[in-house]
Amino acid sequence: MVPAKLLSSLQELDRADKFYIVQVLISELAKQETNPIQPGQSYPVWSPNDAFEAADTMLKVLQNTKNQARDQ
Numbered sequence: 001m002v003p004a005k006l007l008s009s010l011q012e013l014d015r016a017d018k019f020y021i022v023q024v025l026i027s028e029l030a031k032q033e034t035n036p037i038q039p040g041q042s043y044p045v046w047s048p049n050d051a052f053e054a055a056d057t058m059l060k061v062l063q064n065t066k067n068q069a070r071d072q
Contacts, residue, residue, distance in 0.1 A: 010021065037043070048054065
């Protein structure tokens, strides 16, 4: 729990000092985060290669759009 004295002191700061405190706190939080990407590891990446069903769906959408534009 944050002491009332600390909160009171923070509220008395001017705008620039409050932004500085926020920046420091965010930096501290970032340091505590664990990095989910580890060096030397491999991670799967999706590729549209061999995504024939997706390509077929996109082709149908494009054809429908072209037909609608022609009908207008």
